[in-house]
Amino acid sequence: MEVDLETLGWDARWAEVFAPHAAAGLQPARVTIEFNHLFRLATAEGEFKGQHSGRLRHEATGRSMLAAVGDWVAVELRRDERAATIEAVLPRRSWFSRKAAGEVTEEQIVAANVDVVFLVMGLDHDFNVRRLERYLLLAYESGATPVVLLTKADLATDVPERVAEASAAAPGVTVLPLAAPSGLGLAPVAALLGPGRTAALLGSSGAGKSTIINALAGAEMMKTQEVRASDSRGRHTTRHRQLIVLPGLGLIIDTPGMRELQLWDVARTMRDTFDEIEALAPECHFTNCQHRAEPRCAVRAAVADGRLAAERLDSYRKLQDEREGLEARKDVRARIEEKRRGRVMGKALKQMQKDRGR
Ligand SMILES: Nc1nc2c(ncn2[C@@H]2O[C@H](COP(=O)(O)OP(=O)(O)O)[C@@H](O)[C@H]2O)c(=O)[nH]1
Ligand SMILES: [Mg+2]
Numbered sequence: 001m002e003v004d005l006e007t008l009g010w011d012a013r014w015a016e017v018f019a020p021h022a023a024a025g026l027q028p029a030r031v032t033i034e035f036n037h038l039f040r041l042a043t044a045e046g047e048f049k050g051q052h053s054g055r056l057r058h059e060a061t062g063r064s065m066l067a068a069v070g071d072w073v074a075v076e077l078r079r080d081e082r083a084a085t086i087e088a089v090l091p092r093r094s095w096f097s098r099k100a101a102g103e104v105t106e107e108q109i110v111a112a113n114v115d116v117v118f119l120v121m122g123l124d125h126d127f128n129v130r131r132l133e134r135y136l137l138l139a140y141e142s143g144a145t146p147v148v149l150l151t152k153a154d155l156a157t158d159v160p161e162r163v164a165e166a167s168a169a170a171p172g173v174t175v176l177p178l179a180a181p182s183g184l185g186l187a188p189v190a191a192l193l194g195p196g197r198t199a200a201l202l203g204s205s206g207a208g209k210s211t212i213i214n215a216l217a218g219a220e221m222m223k224t225q226e227v228r229a230s231d232s233r234g235r236h237t238t239r240h241r242q243l244i245v246l247p248g249l250g251l252i253i254d255t256p257g258m259r260e261l262q263l264w265d266v267a268r269t270m271r272d273t274f275d276e277i278e279a280l281a282p283e284c285h286f287t288n289c290q291h292r293a294e295p296r297c298a299v300r301a302a303v304a305d306g307r308l309a310a311e312r313l314d315s316y317r318k319l320q321d322e323r324e325g326l327e328a329r330k331d332v333r334a335r336i337e338e339k340r341r342g343r344v345m346g347k348a349l350k351q352m353q354k355d356r357g358r
């Protein structure tokens with residue numbers, strides 16, 4: 001099977017960074033599925049399964065240096081086995097990361113090379129402005145352009161109000177209501193895609209992400225779920241992240257519920273998302289004002305006289321807390337790493353002394 005790489009998102013810029021790998025006889029491939037370090041890869045010659053080369057695994061100093069869904073990689077093809085060895089990961093243009101689960105805090109790439117990220121929220125019990133703000137931070141952090149999709153518009157009676165609420169929380173971001181099963185509002189979503197463009201869907205389980213993919217594809221690409229009436233949550237159907245090619249429309253990455261997704265480095269993005277608060281901060285009396293109980297705080301003054309919504313300051317504080325928690329965990333990790341290195345050094349020293357003593 002011959003596949004046009006451009007339908008997978010390939011372009012002149014990728015070709016340029018790939019040139020040295022091409023010279024080494026490698027082929028370009030895009031990661032469509034990752035499962036426990038086993039990959040499915042889309043190449044010009046169709047689908048291959050893939051694994052990292054021993055050298056790449058060995059040289060990676062962190063998980064974020066290994067391949068993830070959406071990555072372009074350089075592979076050695078073993079055509080007879082339909083298998084490939086991943087020799088290199090091309091530098092990412094954008095990426096979503098999360099704290100990897102486990103004892104140490106480590107950055108893990110969730111999806112790479114995403115042009116537009118759809119923040120999906122159902123207009124049922126799922127609708128939550130605070131959560132939207134957090135998704136927005138993630139989107140800004142990733143480098144992809146965010147768009148808010150409010151699904152299940154057919155179940156809501158207050159669609160214009162919800163759209164206004166979401167727009168207020170996401171200044172300058174397109175907010176689109178839709179009811180994917182009936183096709184209502186789908187055209188403007190499709191218009192944001194395009195051949196070779198990659199979108200990712202972020203949102204809670206049951207928000208309607210897979211339903212959007214199916215509606216866009218006009219086919220049952222993804223299994224959707226029955227929703228429990230009690231809490232509008234669906235059961236988990238999408239187990240792994242997956243990059244799906246929508247013929248003629250572009251590419252889309254479906255993600256399992258993003259509950260586990262936590263912010264990695266939010267300092268910059270806090271400034272972008274809460275720019276009205278960051279703009280007031282220089283007027284505070286204390287340069288390191290946290291806008292909590294400090295006297296002569298310009299931010300709290302703005303809330304008091306109605307120039308700033310109290311909810312905005314609330315969200316800001318919640319993110320501040322989250323960020324501090326994460327920073328503390330990073331510190332712990334750094335101390336553990338230092339200790340480990342100290343132990344290795346200590347062993348080496350002892351060995352040296354022993355050797356000398358001989
Ligand atoms: N009424 C209505 N139901 C929807 C809509 N979108 C999704 N659903 C239903 O919500 C449930 C969860 O959808 P699914 O796409 O599996 O959610 P995911 O977990 O985000 O992938 C399914 O039963 C869908 O049929 C919508 O726009 N309107
Ligand atoms: Mg799903």
Ligand SMILES: [Zn+2]
Pocket residue numbers: 281284285289290291292294296297298299300
């Ligand atoms: Zn202040």
